Amino acid sequence: MKCIKYTLLIWVIVFISGTYAQKNFTVQVANFSFTPRDITITAGDTVTFMWVSGTHTTTSDSTTGPDAWNSPMNSTTSIFKVVILYPGLHSYYCIFHGGPGGVGMAGTITANQKAPTEVRESNTVLTYNLEQNYPNPFNPMTTIDYSIPENSLVVLKVFNVLGEEVKTLVNEVKSRGRYSVSLNASELTSGIYYYQIRAGNYISVKKMTLLK
Ligand SMILES: [Cu+2]
Numbered sequence: 001m002k003c004i005k006y007t008l009l010i011w012v013i014v015f016i017s018g019t020y021a022q023k024n025f026t027v028q029v030a031n032f033s034f035t036p037r038d039i040t041i042t043a044g045d046t047v048t049f050m051w052v053s054g055t056h057t058t059t060s061d062s063t064t065g066p067d068a069w070n071s072p073m074n075s076t077t078s079i080f081k082v083v084i085l086y087p088g089l090h091s092y093y094c095i096f097h098g099g100p101g102g103v104g105m106a107g108t109i110t111a112n113q114k115a116p117t118e119v120r121e122s123n124t125v126l127t128y129n130l131e132q133n134y135p136n137p138f139n140p141m142t143t144i145d146y147s148i149p150e151n152s153l154v155v156l157k158v159f160n161v162l163g164e165e166v167k168t169l170v171n172e173v174k175s176r177g178r179y180s181v182s183l184n185a186s187e188l189t190s191g192i193y194y195y196q197i198r199a200g201n202y203i204s205v206k207k208m209t210l211l212k
Contacts, residue, residue, distance in 0.1 A: 037107040051078035060092040128202035137209040140186040147178040
């Protein structure tokens with residue numbers, strides 16, 4: 001019984017640590033600017049608007065529902081945090097010094113969809129390993145599996161035949177485990193591509209074919 005409990009506990013911990021780590025972005029609100037003005041985040045991340053000077057608002061009515069917000073920004077309300085839940089473009093502006101058209105004090109938050117990365121196995125013996133994508137050839141979706149035996153910074157990138165980087169699929173510290181990451185190549189042209197993983201001292205490259 002005890003053993004079953006511990007096994008479950010390990011699975012739960014691995015599951016939680018394998019999910020996307022939420023990040024926080026800060027935008028400074030001053031006379032008469034948002035800095036940085038345009039940011040790119042992942043849906044689920046938090047954006048903190050930090051008051052610097054003047055009297056402003058940070059307002060978004062570009063979406064209806066939880067991602068629309070309106071907050072006064074003056075010295076008494078100096079920090080406003082919003083969790084961006086939905087992928088897409090979220091325009092924001094200051095009511096006093098700008099407007100929804102992007103005139104004056106206005107900016108954008110581009111929220112990308114969370115990468116569907118997940119831990120598949122964990123309590124088995126693991127080595128650093130990059131597996132062949134499947135299906136291959138593919139159009140436009142394919143899956144790449146990899147495993148890491150210890151917590152590591154994992155960088156997984158896609159390159160074209162000229163060695164130019166075309167996509168970053170993973171760039172974060174991952175806990176020990178086996179992972180699956182999807183590649184959507186809908187905006188790439190047919191041809192041979194390479195995907196490379198760097199984790200710890202491990203580097204591996206594999207070839208794949210996009211056939212449209
Ligand atoms: Cu303003």
